[in-house]
Amino acid sequence: MLHKILKIIALILSVLGAIWLVRIILAGDTAITDSAELQDSLVTPFILIAYATIAIAIVFVLVFVLKNLFSSGSSLKGTLIGLGAFLAVVVISYGLASGEEVQLRDGEVLSASAVRWVEAGIYAFYILAIVAIGAMVFSGVKKLAK
Known part of the structure; x- marks a missing residue:
């Protein structure tokens, strides 16, 4: 229906x-x-x-x-673990970012906070990309070992 x-x-x-x-x-x-x-x-x-x-x-x-x-408890637990891991990556990325004011081409100034968030997003992307590539390599090596 x-x-x-x-x-x-x-x-x-x-x-x-x-x-x-x-x-x-x-x-x-x-x-x-x-x-x-x-x-x-x-x-x-x-x-x-x-x-x-x-x-x-x-x-x-x-x-x-x-x-x-909410249909099964195990999927809720796995979702919360994944969400927590993602939030941990964001916190680590924000901690790695420095952020200084940047003069843009059109003459405006991008605040230090905005620069820090952009930098944190880039770091988060790199971390998640490395984790994804590592997981694929690990999965391939594991399959070859069997």
Whole structure:
């Protein structure tokens, strides 16, 4: 039953999105850029359809994740361990980052806090990439050993 409802909602949103996309293409970029009325009548509904699609997807993902998460205790424990490990990587990355104000090309200044968070994100990426590569190598070596 839920699957049929989702298919109908997806079909309606797809048709509405396609209609507005065709209307936007037929109006043309220049006309839309020059006219606030066309922006309100063509672009705004298209954006609202996209927002509705994203909101529905997020709600259903959260519902199914929470449903499956609490269906068995072991999956909850594994999820919490994974979340804790990810948070530990973020904390370690933030601790490694220094952060100093940076002058941008357009003349604005990026604050030390923002620079530190960007640097922390880069460090977190490197740490997670190394862990992922290590896990793949370990898995391959383990398979070869068997």
